[in-house]
Amino acid sequence: MENNFILLILIPLVTAFLLPIIELVNTKIRKAFILLSASGELLLGIIIFISNYNLIKTSELYIEYNLGAWSSFLGIALVLDNLSLFFSILLVISMFLIIVYSIGFIGHQEGKYYVLLFLLLAAMQGAVLTNDIFNLYVFIELITITSTALISFNRNRESAEASFKYLLYGVIGGLFFFIGIFLLYYTTGSLNMGLIFSEYQDINQNIQIAVMILFLTSIFIKVGLFPFHYWLPKAHSTSTGPVSALLSGILLKVFICIFLRLFWQVFSYELLVDMGLAELIIYIGLFSSIIGHLLAFREDDIKRMLAFSTLGHIGMIVAVLALNTASGLLGGLMHTISHLLMKSTLFLTVGYLLQYTEGSHHLADFNGIAYKNKGIFVSFILAALGMVGIPPLPGFFSKWYIVDAFIQSGYNWAALLILLLGLISLFYYLRYIIRGYNQVEAERIVKPVKETSVLSVFYRERVVTLAVYVFTTLMLTAGLFFWWYKKPLLIIANLITG
Amino acid sequence: MIYNIVFILLFLLGLYAILTNRNLVKIIIGVNIMESAVFFWVIAVNSREGVLPILEKGSEIIQVANPLPQALILTGVVIGASTTAFLLTLLIEIDKFANNINLDFLKGLRD
Numbered sequence: 001m002e003n004n005f006i007l008l009i010l011i012p013l014v015t016a017f018l019l020p021i022i023e024l025v026n027t028k029i030r031k032a033f034i035l036l037s038a039s040g041e042l043l044l045g046i047i048i049f050i051s052n053y054n055l056i057k058t059s060e061l062y063i064e065y066n067l068g069a070w071s072s073f074l075g076i077a078l079v080l081d082n083l084s085l086f087f088s089i090l091l092v093i094s095m096f097l098i099i100v101y102s103i104g105f106i107g108h109q110e111g112k113y114y115v116l117l118f119l120l121l122a123a124m125q126g127a128v129l130t131n132d133i134f135n136l137y138v139f140i141e142l143i144t145i146t147s148t149a150l151i152s153f154n155r156n157r158e159s160a161e162a163s164f165k166y167l168l169y170g171v172i173g174g175l176f177f178f179i180g181i182f183l184l185y186y187t188t189g190s191l192n193m194g195l196i197f198s199e200y201q202d203i204n205q206n207i208q209i210a211v212m213i214l215f216l217t218s219i220f221i222k223v224g225l226f227p228f229h230y231w232l233p234k235a236h237s238t239s240t241g242p243v244s245a246l247l248s249g250i251l252l253k254v255f256i257c258i259f260l261r262l263f264w265q266v267f268s269y270e271l272l273v274d275m276g277l278a279e280l281i282i283y284i285g286l287f288s289s290i291i292g293h294l295l296a297f298r299e300d301d302i303k304r305m306l307a308f309s310t311l312g313h314i315g316m317i318v319a320v321l322a323l324n325t326a327s328g329l330l331g332g333l334m335h336t337i338s339h340l341l342m343k344s345t346l347f348l349t350v351g352y353l354l355q356y357t358e359g360s361h362h363l364a365d366f367n368g369i370a371y372k373n374k375g376i377f378v379s380f381i382l383a384a385l386g387m388v389g390i391p392p393l394p395g396f397f398s399k400w401y402i403v404d405a406f407i408q409s410g411y412n413w414a415a416l417l418i419l420l421l422g423l424i425s426l427f428y429y430l431r432y433i434i435r436g437y438n439q440v441e442a443e444r445i446v447k448p449v450k451e452t453s454v455l456s457v458f459y460r461e462r463v464v465t466l467a468v469y470v471f472t473t474l475m476l477t478a479g480l481f482f483w484w485y486k487k488p489l490l491i492i493a494n495l496i497t498g
Numbered sequence: 499m500i501y502n503i504v505f506i507l508l509f510l511l512g513l514y515a516i517l518t519n520r521n522l523v524k525i526i527i528g529v530n531i532m533e534s535a536v537f538f539w540v541i542a543v544n545s546r547e548g549v550l551p552i553l554e555k556g557s558e559i560i561q562v563a564n565p566l567p568q569a570l571i572l573t574g575v576v577i578g579a580s581t582t583a584f585l586l587t588l589l590i591e592i593d594k595f596a597n598n599i600n601l602d603f604l605k606g607l608r609d
Contacts, residue, residue, distance in 0.1 A: 161604055167588065171585070179536055182539075186543060186544065
């Protein structure tokens with residue numbers, strides 16, 4: 001079963017289209033079916049990881065699957081190598097937990113929600129695994145459309161506006177990608193990434209630069225770096241809890257994967273360095289990081305604060321990847337893992353805690369929230385401290401490697417800046433933690449949970465709590481045993497930088 | 499050459515429409531102009547004289563036109579149409595909640 005990784009895309013895709021049929025037959029087995037297919041996907045990811053374990057260690061993993069048995073020159077090829085396997089395992093684990101959380105959390109229009117969620121999972125797996133650049137474009141557009149639908153899932157004014165804005169940026173970003181693809185096709189005559197790589201050096205230098213700028217613009221729009229960051233806080237803050245966690249924690253990492261794949265494995269990164277564009281990426285990333293953390297600092301809306309903090313961390317990851325050294329890539333990939341775990345935990349806990357504030361996101365409504373559910377609030381604190389970078393948590397170790405990479409490349413001021421921004425984030429998380437432990441008048445505490453709350457059903461509350469605790473445990477494990485995944489990541493980093 | 503100039507002009511026209519208009523419908527039209535510009539450009543630049551596939555068996559191949567750009571543009575057109583439809587749906591949604599489709603009155607979209 002060498003080619004079984006195609007099932008990573010097929011399982012969610014088939015599930016998405018089977019769900020409406022199952023709903024017609026019997027609504028009650030829908031949740032069992034969702035859980036079955038999500039755990040099947042998780043199991044498949046683990047099987048693929050174990051069966052290729054020896055190849056991963058020697059970094060020889062390269063399995064190509066030609067769809068429809070066309071040769072890779074003509075047809076679409078999927079490739080499983082160390083980089084795509086790493087991101088697809090991350091996707092599988094985190095999406096499984098998000099789906100479990102959603103089973104408890106989503107109370108209305110469940111059928112539509114899971115169709116969109118599984119389509120999005122299929123598109124993300126496809127974008128990670130594909131080796132054909134036009135196929136990548138199709139998967140990116142699928143990601144944009146399904147995630148827009150998920151953002152507008154709340155059916156209120158804010159989310160409608162946010163999703164309009166998100167889709168507008170997404171379409172324009174996709175258009176730049178499209179132009180880039182056709183410049184590549186026109187000059188190299190192929191759409192396969194491997195073939196483009198072998199021909200890329202020979203084409204006209206001006207076209208090389210134009211292609212790079214087009215793809216760079218597109219990826220910056222999709223990731224939400226500085227000049228194009230306006231959609232990010234809105235889209236991430238107006239959606240429901242699990243969708244915010246998905247967008248902020250998981251979806252942006254897929255675009256980080258595409259960034260790595262395109263600029264290191266399709267184009268030569270050295271040309272970017274020669275043009276001085278690499279320097280520009282570092283500055284844009286760090287500047288996004290600064291404004292992200294500063295805007296988060298002055299924000300009183302908790303979900304907007306978390307969204308701005310995402311902007312800060314993604315900017316940092318892009319900047320450290322752009323250093324183009326093995327240690328820089330190691331730091332970036334480690335922070336990808338730890339940011340995924342911590343930000344997802346934060347959004348999931350906040351999604352849970354918002355039932356006590358009756359849906360209000362405002363800081364003032366967070367008074368005394370810690371007394372209402374101690375366990376969940378401890379998860380929130382742990383994840384928040386992880387974001388700041390307190391030692392046994394994963395954020396500390398990944399930031400350590402990022403700072404190390406900046407110092408090795410001679411950017412001492414950037415290393416200092418990252419530590420300073422960590423300090424700023426400590427302040428804005430502390431505001432919420434202190435508010436949570438504020439004593440409030442007795443009558444506010446005894447006020448019952450909103451009657452209409454979906455979470456008042458017994459099993460739903462259990463499921464949501466379980467998902468949050470599993471996420472927190474994963475996060476703590478990632479922090480305490482970071483050397484487990486340090487070595488595989490170092491292999492990937494060495495492989496990419498060559 | 500003329501294709502490239504027309505493409506750049508149309509593309510910038512669409513971008514200008516998006517950046518300056520306050521009406522959301524006009525913004526969607528701007529996006530569509532940009533998309534159409536790209537599609538026209540790709541078709542025009544990639545057009546070649548020649549026999550169209552599918553070729554008959556044993557026929558002498560002198561010069562064959564490349565059908566791949568058309569096929570890819572078709573995918574692009576489908577994606578463009580669906581995103582436009584989705585943008586219009588969201589526009590209806592916004593209009594339902596805010597009773598307005600002017601950017602100046604929609605705080606969530608303006609900043």
